[in-house]
Amino acid sequence: MPIYEYQCTRCGEKFEVRQAIGEDGAKLNCPKCRAPNPKRLFSSFFSPGSSTTEPSGTSCPTCSSGVCGLPPM
Ligand SMILES: [Zn+2]
Known part of the structure; x- marks a missing residue:
């Protein structure tokens, strides 16, 4: 059963919840x-140490150089 990480939208508290796939956080507090209604974070299947190579800027995600003319998502 995967573990999801949630963050409280009021006080910012982060906590982990084991949930079956398909369940949402509607009943969580x-x-x-x-x-109620904490925000789900992405932590379930990735270890905290492994960083992605995703650029943190506003460049276009489809053309790493950012010169394709499309507005960034
Ligand atoms: Zn809270």
């Missing part, structure tokens, strides 16, 4: 302030 922040363990700290009890606020």
Whole structure:
């Protein structure tokens, strides 16, 4: 069963929840302030140490050089 990481939208608390695939966070509450509807983060299948090569800038993701003329997503 995958573990999802959520972040509270009110106080910013991060917490992990084991969920079956297909479940959403609608019934979750922040363990700290009890606020509903936490935001799901991406942490489930990637170890914290492995960084992606994705550029953090605003360049076009389809043409690493950023000169294709398309607006960035
Ligand atoms: Zn909270």
